[in-house]
Amino acid sequence: MTLLSVEDLSVLIRRPGHEVAALSGVHLHVEAGEVVGLVGESGGGKSMVARSVVGLLPAGARATGRVLFDGADVLTMDPAALQAHRGRGAALCFQNPRGALSPTRTVGAQLTDRLRTHRGMDRDRAREVAAELFESVGIRSPRRRLDAYPHELSGGMAQRVMISLATGCAPGLLIADEPTTGLDVTLTGEILNRFRAAANTEGRGVLLISHDLASIAQVCDRVVVLYAGTVVESGPAAQVLGEPAHPYTRALLRSVPDLGGRPVTATPGAMPLLREPPAACPFAPRCAHATGECAAGRPEPAALAADWTAACFHPQTAPLAGTGTRIAERRERASGGGAEPQVVARVRDAHVVYRGRFGGAGHHALRGVSLSVAAGEAVGVVGESGCGKSTLARLMLGLVAPASGGVELAGRPLAEVRGRELRRLRTRAQLVFQDPIGSLSPRRTVADAIAEPLRAAGVGPAERAERVAKALDRMELDRSMLTRRPHELSGGQAQRVGIARALVGEPDLIVFDEPTSALDVTVQAQILEVIAGVARDSARGSVFISHDLATVRGFCDRVVVLYLGRIVEEGPVEQVFGDPRHPYTRALLSGAPSLGDGFAGPRVELTRDLEEAEAGGGCPLAPRCPFATPECREGEPELLAYGGMPGRVACRRVDEIPALLERL
Amino acid sequence: MTKDLRFASSLIVTGSVILxxxxxxxxxxxxxxxxxPEEIDPAAPLAAPGGAHLLGTDLNGMDVWSRVLYAARLDLGVAVVAVALAVVAGSLLGLVAGYWGGWADDVLMRVVDVFQAFPTxxxxxxxxxxFGGGTLNLVAVIALVNAPAYARLVRAEVRSIRELPYIEAARTSGAPPWGILWRHxxxxxxTPVRVIAPLNCGWAMLTLAGLSFLGLGVPVPGAEWGAMISLGTADVVAGRWWTSVPPGLFLLVCVLGFSLLGEGLQERADAVRR
Known part of the structure; x- marks a missing residue:
């Protein structure tokens, strides 16, 4: 039975001075027991579809068409009907669970409120059901958690609460707007499986909105791709994600790095912000297959197979581009050099402790990390949030001081120099930030921002201008950018400016701290291309920090895996990704979403330990590790080479791992 | 241009034109x-408006129109210069206290607390x-009582800006501390100072007029609106409105001008932020 049927939905939003065509003639449907993925980049209209379904359009929006839910049109419902529809008919899980939960009330109170309004339960019964709901979404000690305030919960926990809120009133349709953004890979998989379970066991329809194709690929039955407010392709997940027909879908998929090492292909340009429903194909200006026809008229969705449509005059059938080119290229470079390359940065047994507030115990962010980066080398640092990745970046740049251990840049220990000399030395390492716009001073122009390192180094204005222009050219930015200010830039442009700023002083080391995680998928691919180019410079070392293993695989020579402030495994990319020896690395890879083949080989699942309890002296992973022995809980394992391989692993049972895996 | 921005600009333009x-x-x-302004017409004390004296004369036979006009120089000048001084001194103190923190911050903020414990x-x-009246003293007094607010305002801004990524970016670029402070x-x-300062000029004029009204401001026979109003209060009862109403009106118009300008800047900042 069709649960939700969106027919020819168009939404125009009145903005001061102009209108925005948020949606133009969108058709889609969701059946009971089905998970439908709604994908596309920001500005494509995904959230607007979600809002239309629950009747929560922003002020100034005009919707035409029909949104039929169980046969009733949501767009024409009166307030009372809408109220009933929202809780029981369709429920929305918001993108930012912490922001969507009221900060001054306990999460239990917020959940029981809903149960009491929509399901007419009394207080005690509601509390009981709430505890059951918490348990069913995997919250430990649910009764205690009911009395927690949102700020006391971690991101993953808050998302679970959000899901329990949405599922609590047994809605027919569950809409999740980017439910896993900002969550770690291990959590992402788990949360998505909750939605799959809601469809399978409870027979709900689920509309899963995401910009991240890889993560939702496994759980969706069908996928709908939005571009500039129009549906460009829709069909079974296997077809749309496996052999996409619409050039935009193909561009999206090609933009996503894959664990298997498939290279990223960037598509130039950015999504337009339409002021009126498009008269032509909105993707035509960026499309390699576009002809005059595409600019003259808008293609109607045409059926390619049963339940599979693409709105394109030239649907593509060729398989997506081949694999492996970039990795081969890198291998040549790695084996090409004769002499041992110079080490540009070295971290020696560094501990970093953040001082606790009000005399409380500090946070031990890094615990004895050693790392060296050679010229011409790209080192990837991966791990879940809170593992110390960013602290390591800040440490290498001299932005935080180690409690013990040391950092050397260009062969000189940072601790030995002071004042101007320290500043000079520090400029030998540059950082590219996660937040591209926030890392640019709002009142300074692009020219000013890029010139900053040169000014600090005492370079004269004429040479400054010349080198800034050169850096801008390398980032393929127009010279007219120079006089712009950060708020006039798109995320991709701002990140190019950030990279130009890092490059302009010709540093020995560039640290990229999650440089693409704030960007849209196709823009991510563009920036990754730029970064890959920069990382190929032979005079410079680069460190690429990411929670996303696939992006690291694309162009790093060596990978370092961090867990709770310690390096648990390090080694060449092929080694670590191909045959990870540490159970944690293997679990990360097993859990990482992938559109391609993903991680081959035996998978490891860690037992859930949401409290992230500190291991009492033993191996930090021991409480979660399926292979842990009593011995593991006693002493911390050292990072050691194993079996003549080029990598190092901090695991007591490293030699037994292959045998243990076979027994799994 | 959006509706909010248009509204903001109309406020700014109106305020600016008035001023x-x-x-x-x-x-x-x-x-x-x-x-x-201080010329006495011995033949005509308390002359009604019209004739040789456009707005009449006061008790001392001085021309009210002339005094009102010349007083504008003093009132506007004192207010603007005093607020400018307060902005510069307060912002610098706030900048230092906010950026470096520590004992300098503690000391400065406790001093600010003491100042702000009293009604301005x-x-x-x-x-x-x-310290006594006199133009220079008045400038100093008004600057002194207003500076703590700027110190606090700027300090709060600096405290949050200090933690933003672009400051870290400047540090990794090797910019020296004073360079970061000055340039970023x-x-x-x-930003908030730009909005508050014009409003503050209006308040400063009222403070100045108030002090003079109470006899602590510009000494006689200096032309100042507050002093003129004070001198004319007795006349109003006697039906001689012209000695105190014109300076009062000028004061009102100026304060209104500053308020409109400040409101407009505030609206514009809000509109841009949205």
């Missing part, structure tokens, strides 16, 4: 009147009584 007219009148005073006008009254922290921390 420009007053400033022009003050500058062109010698052309607009034949009388000097009472504090101005006390300080003016202590200061320009970004002054």
């Amino acid at each position: 420009a007219v007053v400033v022009l009148a003050a500058l062109l005073a010698p052309l607009l009147t034949g009388w000097g 006008f009472i504090l101005a009254l006390a300080v003016a009584a202590l 922290v200061l320009p970004n921390s002054l």
Whole structure:
């Protein structure tokens, strides 16, 4: 039975001075027991579809068409009907669970409120059901958690609460707007499986909105791709994600790095912000297959197979581009050099402790990390949030001081120099930030921002201008950018400016701290291309920090895996990704979403330990590790080479791992 | 341009025009009147408006129109210069306290606390009584009572800006601390100051007029609106409105001008943020 049927939905939003065509003639449907993925980049209209379904359009929006839910049109419902529809008919899980939960009330109170309004339960019964709901979404000690305030919960926990809120009133349709953004890979998989379970066991329809194709690929039955407010392709997940027909879908998929090492292909340009429903194909200006026809008229969705449509005059059938080119290229470079390359940065047994507030115990962010980066080398640092990745970046740049251990840049220990000399030395390492716009001073122009390192180094204005222009050219930015200010830039442009700023002083080391995680998928691919180019410079070392293993695989020579402030495994990319020896690395890879083949080989699942309890002296992973022995809980394992391989692993049972895996 | 921005601009333009007219009148005073501000017409004390004296004369036989115009120079000048001083001194203190923190911050903020514990006008009254009137003293007094607010405002801004990524970016670029302070922290921390300062000029004029009204401001026979109003209060009862109403009106118009300008800037900042 069709649960939700969106027919020819168009939404125009009145903005001061102009209108925005948020949606133009969108058709889609969701059946009971089905998970439908709604994908596309920001500005494509995904959230607007979600809002239309629950009747929560922003002020100034005009919707035409029909949104039929169980046969009733949501767009024409009166307030009372809408109220009933929202809780029981369709429920929305918001993108930012912490922001969507009221900060001054306990999460239990917020959940029981809903149960009491929509399901007419009394207080005690509601509390009981709430505890059951918490348990069913995997919250430990649910009764205690009911009395927690949102700020006391971690991101993953808050998302679970959000899901329990949405599922609590047994809605027919569950809409999740980017439910896993900002969550770690291990959590992402788990949360998505909750939605799959809601469809399978409870027979709900689920509309899963995401910009991240890889993560939702496994759980969706069908996928709908939005571009500039129009549906460009829709069909079974296997077809749309496996052999996409619409050039935009193909561009999206090609933009996503894959664990298997498939290279990223960037598509130039950015999504337009339409002021009126498009008269032509909105993707035509960026499309390699576009002809005059595409600019003259808008293609109607045409059926390619049963339940599979693409709105394109030239649907593509060729398989997506081949694999492996970039990795081969890198291998040549790695084996090409004769002499041992110079080490540009070295971290020696560094501990970093953040001082606790009000005399409380500090946070031990890094615990004895050693790392060296050679010229011409790209080192990837991966791990879940809170593992110390960013602290390591800040440490290498001299932005935080180690409690013990040391950092050397260009062969000189940072601790030995002071004042101007320290500043000079520090400029030998540059950082590219996660937040591209926030890392640019709002009142300074692009020219000013890029010139900053040169000014600090005492370079004269004429040479400054010349080198800034050169850096801008390398980032393929127009010279007219120079006089712009950060708020006039798109995320991709701002990140190019950030990279130009890092490059302009010709540093020995560039640290990229999650440089693409704030960007849209196709823009991510563009920036990754730029970064890959920069990382190929032979005079410079680069460190690429990411929670996303696939992006690291694309162009790093060596990978370092961090867990709770310690390096648990390090080694060449092929080694670590191909045959990870540490159970944690293997679990990360097993859990990482992938559109391609993903991680081959035996998978490891860690037992859930949401409290992230500190291991009492033993191996930090021991409480979660399926292979842990009593011995593991006693002493911390050292990072050691194993079996003549080029990598190092901090695991007591490293030699037994292959045998243990076979027994799994 | 959006509706909010248009509204903001209309406020800014109206406020600016009002102030420009007053400033022009003050500058062109010698052309607009034949009388000097302190020139006495012994033949006509308390003359009604019209004739030789456009707005009549006061108790001492001085021309009210002339005095009102010349007083604009003093009132506007004192207010603007005092607020400018307060902005500069307060912002610098706030900048230092906010960026470096530590004991400097503690000391400065406790001093600010002491200042802000008193109502501004009472504090101005006390300080003016202590140091005496006179133009320069008044500038100093008004700057002194207003500076703590700027110090606090800028300090709060600096505290949050200090933690933003672009400051870290500047540090990794090797910029020296004073360079970061001057080029990145200061320009970004002054946003609220730009809005508050014009409003503050209006309040400063009221403070000045209030002090003079109470006899702690500009000494007789200096032309100042508050002093003029004070001198004319007895006349109002006797039906001689012209000695105190014109300076009152000028004061009102100026404060209104500053308020509109400040409101407009506030609206524009809000509109841009949205």
